[in-house]
Amino acid sequence: MEGKYKVLEVKQSVFADNDRQAEELRKELKQKKVFLLNLMSSPGSGKTTALTRTIEALKDELRIGVMEADIDSEVDAETISGLGVKAVQLHTGGMCHLDADMTRQGLSGLEDGDVELAVLENVGNLVCPAEFDTGAVKNAMILSVPEGDDKPLKYPLMFSVCDVVLINKTDVLPYFDFDMDKCRENIALRNPDAKVIPICARTGEGMEDWYAWLKEEVKKWAE
């Protein structure tokens, strides 16, 4: 797969004021009409599978670029670049999250002026990524059924910063003790405004609702 995607070693930000950096990045993205989505989750919740399916569904309608952030490995950038969209692998050098300046370094690798939808697949972690504004226009997270319906109680900040929560792997609901109504209640306790969309990235169930939300947000941002 050599040559199909870049690998960037992103450096920890030197800026103390990450919130200001994030606001500046968002302003620039607004001017350039680039919608940046920050996608977060635990390890193994299905971020890459959901993203793969989303790209397949939307790549003829939208110019998409993807930043795959990982401590190490290039597994995900290989997968994504195989779909024919721009991809860049960000190595965080052990860092557990991305901040706005690291995200900016990543966007430079995507030549961002040329994409309408830039997706940052953040490090798999429900704790630290929630603490850093990346400059994204919207935050999305994936909670998968096997992780349990109590996660909004245990990782409150993550749920409170997300605009949309995708509940993935609904195909295995019969095999897990997961109560969808209870999960919605737990999310609402942390964030009454969050949009909750049950999906199965593997089978495609529920994905249309997610695409509709995403397309609408990208369109609003470019107006």
Next chain:
Amino acid sequence: MEGKYKVLEVKQSVFADNDRQAEELRKELKQKKVFLLNLMSSPGSGKTTALTRTIEALKDELRIGVMEADIDSEVDAETISGLGVKAVQLHTGGMCHLDADMTRQGLSGLEDGDVELAVLENVGNLVCPAEFDTGAVKNAMILSVPEGDDKPLKYPLMFSVCDVVLINKTDVLPYFDFDMDKCRENIALRNPDAKVIPICARTGEGMEDWYAWLKEEVKKWAE
């Protein structure tokens, strides 16, 4: 459940040299014959279920105490204290990991001299907890089948610091694209010495191997 377990707000360590703090704590634990196990995993991999079953199996043989570390909530300490062992809930105040001094604060809440096996259920996170020596005698982690067999490639440090890897939720193997041999290979790439034990904490499958390992280690430590 009031009064059944303490809640400690553990403070971030003031010690720059965590490794030295951890070594000192381990020495003290050796003198007191307290075996400290640091149990790590992603959110939702089944740490609390595995721990519950372990306690039920071993509580007549060993005096057990449990520290439940969470950003927030007391869900797990409630569960554990209901089993009739000492439990303390540690609130990390947003911190994504425990260091040796925070662990020491937690042990003080357990009145550690009175337990033979102290378990630290670390914050659900495959990144940051791996970077901090807690002073534990052994590190264990749980990887669950729904998370995928590629996780050792993506979270290398976590796998390299663990003495034992429990692969949980083997009952759902038929529903996931998870290759146990591939997973063992990926773990061996990171840590050829790690003991790998497939388990199902829900049904009890494979748990005897884990109990045997744990009892042997506790016994060796107290010699």
